Amino acid sequence: MAAIVMVYDGVIFYSRWSQAREGERAQAAQEADRARKTLELQGGDGLRIISFYASPGAIRRGEHASLCYGVNGAKQVRLEPPVEDVWPAQTRCFQVAPREETAYTLTAEDGSGHAVSQKFVLKVTR
Helix, strand or coil, X not given: CHHHHHHHHHHHHHHHHHHHHHHHHHXXXXXXXXXXXXXXXXXXXXXXXXXXXXXXXXXXXXXXXXXEEEEXXXXXXEEECCCXXXXXXXXXXXXXXXXXXXXXXXXXXXXXXXXXXXXXXXXXXX
8 A cells, every 4th residue: 555655646746847847848938939039129139229319319508418329239339439438238328418519420349340330410509
């Protein structure tokens, strides 16, 4: 009788372990699918500038604007003229206060020597 109880307990424990393992596999597959979809929504893993703009797009001399950018697949980011340290980010903003109309150029580079650039002109009125 004790042997039957041990076999029964063994079957129950194995069944529960197997179900838990299958649930973990299904959860991992769902998380991988969500991560793939998120990557696709963000433009894939290719190098690109997602956004580059100022808000507001025109200011009066002495006022500030938020200069914002977002890049995907970049290892390095440069801003000309340099007004703030920049780095690869999906979304980043910082304050600028140019005294005259200024053309900003954002350049993003990947690790393979590819680069993309985008230009934005912030208008400054008197």
